[in-house]
Amino acid sequence: MGQLHPLPIPEGRWSVVSVDFIVELPKAHGYDAVMVVVDSVGKRAHFIPTHTTCTALGTANLYRKHVWKLHGLPDAFVSDCGPQFVTEFTRELYRLLGIKLSTSMAYHPQSDGQMERVNQELEQYLRVFCSKWRDDWDDLLPEAEFQYNNHIHSATKYTLFMLDIGWNPRMGFEPRPLNSNNETANEFFERMKLVQEEAKVALAKAKDNMARYYDQRRIPAPEYKPGDCVYLDASDIETKHPSKKLSHRYLGPYTVERQVGPLAYKLRLPRSMSHLHPVFNAVKLRLAPLDPIPGRRARPPPPPTLINNKEWFDVEDILDSRIFRRKLQYKVKWKGLRLRGRFLEPVENVAHARDLVREFHRRIPTLPSRSRGCSSWTRRFSVRARAPVHRGAAP
Missing domain, CATH: 2.40.50.40 (OB fold (Dihydrolipoamide Acetyltransferase, E2P))
Known part of the structure; x- marks a missing residue:
């Protein structure tokens, strides 16, 4: 249920950054997780060894040490870790950098599919090249990152290095060119501008194709109005119920306060759920019937x-x-x-x-x-x- 709404294509490189984790890997020199950071335009990625228990503060430190020093601050972050994690992560990063600034956060659980693809490719690379005991995968991350960024991306039709820095790094076994090409700064600027525009067009086409194929087997998400009562999908919400399998699949019903996006709604949650962010995607909601079991729910008394x-x-x-x-x-x-x-x-x-x-x-x-x-x-x-x-x- 719910059609695909891909993220808008950002204006520049490293203006919107996706952050995700591959966790519960075998222990390797004290590490058991990988922090994956991907640029939403150029698709260039960074693979950083870390721990499964890494907090928002630890993530901010890793980003400052490995990504910020190369690409600066983005305009927004996208993460499947949850909006609260993204908010705290950004707050800690700005505190470490001594910046007092509020930024916009993005959380699209249905749209950030590029991270899943990057994670799959990284896991496949490590699965093939790590040792029998699986205790050296952290040493393979630099080679995995270079290999990933040096391949031609299926959406942009360019290597990720070309889109980010304007050339492909030398690997040592390329044929040596007969004539050296010295381009001026203006020529380099125009070439990078043209490459970036072509990449944006290719990304837009890829997103349209993805949305078209995705929507073929799905119905449009229902629209809710303020005052409607909806049930909330409990699959991603931790409760005090001792058995996850026997607990309620849906919670509520809760009242819709307002619509905050094309597929996002703010709910009026009880005080016991104040630790949750009250904005949820439409795929997590289901309209609650007025009287699910006739006679079970009492109707309001008549007026005096x-x-x-x-x-x-x-x-x-x-x-x-x-x-x-x-x-x-x-x-x-x-x-x-x-x-x-x-x-x-x-x-x-x-x-x-x-x-x-x-x-x-x-x-x-x-x-x-x-x-x-x-x-x-x-x-x-x-x-x-x-x-x-x-x-x-x-x-």
């Missing part, structure tokens, strides 16, 4: 009736009567409140239902009434009149 400028709730039936602390009380079934709407009310609260009271005593004349057990019935019945107050359920 105005009699002599007083609000009175409609009485459906009189069920019982008793004397409590020398006062007459009736067990009343209020209209529209179903089984839970049976309350013990003082006599003055049923003053507008005289016909039902008479009918009740005609059926059961032995129970307390205005003539049996309460001498002040007539005075209260005719003088006092107010809207009923539900004090408690009948025993």
Whole structure:
């Protein structure tokens, strides 16, 4: 469900950066994870050895040491680690660099497919070339990074080095050119500009093709309006339920506050879920029916009736009567409140239902009434009149 909405193509290189992790690898010189950083335009990647337990602060340190010194600060980050991780990671990176600036964050769980592809290629490379004991994969990361950045990308039709630095690094076994080409700075600038524009066109075409093939087997995501009640997919949410398999697949229902993007909605979450970011993708939501099981969810009671400028709730039936602390009380079934709407009310609260009271005593004349057990019935019945107050359920 939900059509593909690819990320927009950024204006320049390293302006939008994707960050992801390959975790739980075999131990190699103290490392068990790889931090993968990819440029969204040029697709050039950096592979950095790290640990599975790396925090947002540790990620910011790694980015500063290995990526920032080469490419500077981006305009936005994209990560499948979650919007809270991206926010904290960016805050820590700016703190380390001594910069007081707020940036826009991006979190597109349905659109950031390039990271999955890069991770697959890196895992395949390490699987082929690492030793039998799988304890030297960290030493292979420089070669893996060079190999990945030196191949022709299927979307841009250029090598990733060419798009990023303007030439392909020398490997040592290329044929030596007969004539050396010395281009001026203006020629280099124009060539890089042309290459970048061609790469953007190729990326746009690749994204369109990807979206077209992706949408062939999917229906458009439903649109929700403020006030709609939706269920939230619980597959990515940690709960206190002891069994993940037997816990609820959906949580809620929760109320939609507003739409914040083409496929993103902000929900009104309870206080117990305040640690979650309230904005979710439409693929995580499902419209909650008004009455999933007929009769299970009680309908709201009807509004009161105005009699002599007083609000009175409609009485459906009189069920019982008793004397409590020398006062007459009736067990009343209020209209529209179903089984839970049976309350013990003082006599003055049923003053507008005289016909039902008479009918009740005609059926059961032995129970307390205005003539049996309460001498002040007539005075209260005719003088006092107010809207009923539900004090408690009948025993």
